[in-house]
Amino acid sequence: MSDPTGCAAACPSSAVYCDRCDVLVGLGGLRVTAVERRDEGALVIDVESPPGPAGCPRCGQVAESRGRKQLTLVDAPMGASPVCIRWRKRRFRCADAMCEQKSFTEQDAAVAAPRAQLTARAISWAVGQMRRENASVQGIARQLGVSWKTVWRHVKPVLERRAADESRFQGVTTLGVDEHLWHHVSTRPVEDGGRGPKELTGMVDLTRDASGRVRARLLDLVPGRSAKAYADWLQQRGGAFRNQVQIATLDPFAGYKKALDDELDDATAVLDAFHVVKLGTQAVDEVRRRVQQNTLQHRGRKGDPLYGIRNILRAGREHLTDRQTQRLAAAFAVREEHVEVEVAWQAAQQLRAAYQHADLAAGRTIAEHVLDSFPSCPIPEIARLGRTPTQWRDAFLAYWTTERSSNGGTEAVNGLIELARRVARGFTNYDNYRLRMLLVAGGLDPTTPT
DSSP states (O other): OOOHHHHHTTOTTOSSSOHHHHHHHOOTTOEEEEEEEOTTSOEEEEEEOOOOOOBOTTTOOBOEEEEEEEEEEEEEEETTEEEEEEEEEEEEEOSOTTOSOOEEEOOBTTTBOTTOSBOHHHHHHHHHHHHHSOOOHHHHHHHHTSOHHHHHHHHHHHHHHHHTOGGGGTTOOEEEEEEEEOOOSOOSOGGGTSOOOSEEEEEEEOOBOTTSOBOOEEEEEEEOOSHHHHHHHHHHHOHHHHHHOOEEEEOSOHHHHHHHHHHOTTSEEEEOHHHHHHHHHHHHHHHHHHHHHHHHSSOOOTTOHHHHTTTGGGSOGGGOOHHHHHHHHHHHHSOGGGHHHHHHHHHHHHHHHHHHOSSHHHHHHHHHHHHHHGGGOSSHHHHHHHHHHHHTHHHHHGGGTTTSOOSHHHHHHHHHHHHHHHHHTOOSOHHHHHHHHHHHTTTTOTTSOO
16 A cells, blocks of 8 residues: 555545555554565555644643654564554654753653564563463564564563562562572582572462462562572561461472471461372382392393283272282282382372371371371381471471462473473573563463463
């Protein structure tokens, strides 16, 4: 549309501009004057604001028009086509000779910030692609037809403003924590050519919504895996945040427990169910390998009874088929020494049953029996398994008094983080990594479920 009047003639409400074109382009008060498609497929849209008086931004006096100058901006794609906006911006001179403003150019923050290369709509689109579609910065840059640096230079301030907004910590009543590895290279300080600590401590909001469902979202990632790293972050949040946290879930790591005892002494600590059950499965595997070595003097091989059921031993009793149950019984009956493996498997299944029982009171009864019986078991691996929940007794039993609170949502957020890191093929800058992961895992957008 090289001649705006050709399209505008069909619009009775305007003699110069086309209302329908303005609606399609959607740049607020700017009106479309021309549209063309280049050979490479890019759309070029010429826009301008209608003529009219404008006041000086400093003194408010009506300014004198000094014509227009063209500014080229990159807009969000339309379909599969990159879009270029050519904005014919009005220029003015203040009529007051004493005014320090002298001259100025029209600005519209809803279209683009001063000295920006991307429109506000393009920045919002880029942030949405990174948030909802897990798009990489390089992929967004390719769609927009700009460089990686251009995209990140415009997106980063938006993410920093959201990350600095303390209101995103409001309403957190259940808090999860877990460690995370963000790189696998040198741990030397950044100033010495390394990337600093590879471990990060991640805090996750595990608060349930009105329907009782957990909507996990990442709250922050801080360097280090220690009591100090977690405690310092809790202190920075302030007393109001700490007072609102009622439940704190964690893995069996004494450092995080110390931070909770120091900073969230009124909150109920809950030991994560997955890690407890995992310890039980590991104990069974250790017993199987020990008995295998003691009876056959070699590692498991094809045809060995215990080696043949190694995967079945890791499954829950409720998932076994009749044939698998028969294979277990047959392997246990081969030698008298195999009874240790059978007892260890029964113990692990009992631990699993405590978590799976539909009735919380009955599940807690099983858990208390585990605490009373496992530490005195003659099988050393099971006795060691029993000592762990005994040391964490209150946090272990809290699962049945907090409506099955667990760190599962934290592990789910870790999965999102790992996916985003693979899509980006790694990160070299911790600050950029933190912002990207906060965005991907919902930490900067509390209203949208992850």
